[in-house]
Amino acid sequence: MADQLCSDLATADLATAEAATAHPAIADAAPAPFLPFALPDIDDAEIEAVVACLRSGWVTTGPATRQFEQDFKHYLGGEVETISVNSATAGLHLALESLGIGPGDEVIVPTLTFTATAEVVRYLGATPVFVDVEARCMNLSVDAVEAAITPRTRAVIPVHYAGLACDMDALLALARRHGLRVVEDAAHAFPTRYKGRLVGTLDSDITVFSFYANKTMTTGEGGMVVTRDAELARRIRLMRLHGISQDAFNRYVSRTPAWYYEVVAAGFKYNLTDIASSIGVQQLRKIDRFWQRREHLARRYHEGLAGLPLQLPPVADTAAGSTHAWHLYVVRLAPEAGVTRDELILQLSQRGIGTSVHFIPLHRQPVWRDACALTPAQFPVAEACFEGILSLPLYTKMRDADQDRVIANLRELLA
Numbered sequence: 141m142a143d144q145l146c147s148d149l150a151t152a153d154l155a156t157a158e159a160a161t162a163h164p165a166i167a168d169a170a171p172a173p174f175l176p177f178a179l180p181d182i183d184d185a186e187i188e189a190v191v192a193c194l195r196s197g198w199v200t201t202g203p204a205t206r207q208f209e210q211d212f213k214h215y216l217g218g219e220v221e222t223i224s225v226n227s228a229t230a231g232l233h234l235a236l237e238s239l240g241i242g243p244g245d246e247v248i249v250p251t252l253t254f255t256a257t258a259e260v261v262r263y264l265g266a267t268p269v270f271v272d273v274e275a276r277c278m279n280l281s282v283d284a285v286e287a288a289i290t291p292r293t294r295a296v297i298p299v300h301y302a303g304l305a306c307d308m309d310a311l312l313a314l315a316r317r318h319g320l321r322v323v324e325d326a327a328h329a330f331p332t333r334y335k336g337r338l339v340g341t342l343d344s345d346i347t348v349f350s351f352y353a354n355k356t357m358t359t360g361e362g363g364m365v366v367t368r369d370a371e372l373a374r375r376i377r378l379m380r381l382h383g384i385s386q387d388a389f390n391r392y393v394s395r396t397p398a399w400y401y402e403v404v405a406a407g408f409k410y411n412l413t414d415i416a417s418s419i420g421v422q423q424l425r426k427i428d429r430f431w432q433r434r435e436h437l438a439r440r441y442h443e444g445l446a447g448l449p450l451q452l453p454p455v456a457d458t459a460a461g462s463t464h465a466w467h468l469y470v471v472r473l474a475p476e477a478g479v480t481r482d483e484l485i486l487q488l489s490q491r492g493i494g495t496s497v498h499f500i501p502l503h504r505q506p507v508w509r510d511a512c513a514l515t516p517a518q519f520p521v522a523e524a525c526f527e528g529i530l531s532l533p534l535y536t537k538m539r540d541a542d543q544d545r546v547i548a549n550l551r552e553l554l555a
């Protein structure tokens with residue numbers, strides 16, 4: 141996928157870290173290993189599950205994928221349909237397709253997101269309409285959405301930035317008033333609660349999760365589409381695998397020969413493999429522990445970074461039953477810090493600490509800037525945020541001592 145996401149994982153640096161761990165003598169002599177910005181939490185359970193899958197002889201979509209979908213559905217409380225896909229990007233594409241989005245339609249997306257959120261709109265020949273974010277959570281601004289609605293607007297894709305839910309009550313009310321469909325890009329938001337309910341069980345049309353390598357759980361590559369609507373689920377399942385109708389099997393199950401199938405639509409090849417699903421089943425079992433670890437690390441950052449010229453990320457309103465997934469811990473460098481964001485990233489990297497920027501706003505990316513004639517002046521909040529944001533290392537395998545190193549270095553550099 142995109143170079144930016146791949147570089148997030150700083151593969152070369154991971155290799156250094158692993159080598160140092162494998163050879164303690166080297167680690168003693170060498171400076172502290174490079175601390176990556178993100179790292180998947182894979183152990184023997186995932187490795188054994190993949191080996192068992194390979195030995196079973198069934199490597200593409202099959203029993204492990206069915207189990208992963210069932211387990212995910214169960215985690216969300218069982219009232220939804222879960223359709224696994226080979227990426228969240230594929231899931232967002234299928235979601236919009238199932239809603240009948242096509243040429244001439246407009247779909248509203250925030251500018252502060254990954255390009256996948258917008259590109260899926262183009263897959264269908266529709267037009268992405270970019271809106272600004274709000275300063276506190278850096279989620280899309282509901283007022284900006286309202287101002288962007290035209291007679292062609294069909295849908296809006298909120299992104300739960302960093303893992304904190306958008307103002308879904310206001311957004312859903314607005315969507316209802318204007319007859320718009322809502323597809324949640326929940327790539328950062330597993331598990332996230334919004335006013336007591338898990339993202340995936342809210343009143344939008346469809347929610348899409350990502351299991352890319354740096355997300356809160358991973359299948360290597362993968363995603364899950366979630367909806368309460370049986371008709372949408374049927375269409376998404378059909379289009380996920382070449383438009384091959386299940387009905388030919390289901391209706392005449394005893395009379396149709398096994399080789400017979402009907403292709404009823406020009407579909408896609410977006411199914412998840414059993415190799416990936418085997419990893420997903422194991423990751424999902426640990427997701428609550430993963431979340432607690434992220435929550436713990438976020439709290440320690442909040443305490444350790446207090447008083448610095450940094451705006452710390454907003455926390456969830458737990459009194460209202462909301463929680464933060466802490467996919468990302470994004471700080472905003474204050475203008476009075478005396479150092480620029482780019483300089484700080486370089487200095488941290490020289491001290492062996494990986495960081496990233498989420499995101500370069502899409503209105504700055506050549507493809508969207510040129511296709512939609514976008515200028516920075518149209519997105520004052522995202523522009524102001526972008527100048528100062530950086531994402532600090534945050535992953536479940538990070539030890540408290542690793543985090544102390546990040547905090548100590550930031551305190552030194554920003555003193």
Ligand SMILES: *Cc1c(COP(=O)(O)O)cnc(C)c1O
Binds near residue numbers: 226254256325363
């Ligand atoms: C990671 C990400 C995606 C894409 O997820 P994939 O599973 O890699 O396709 C989409 N939207 C956002 C906001 C993301 O961070």
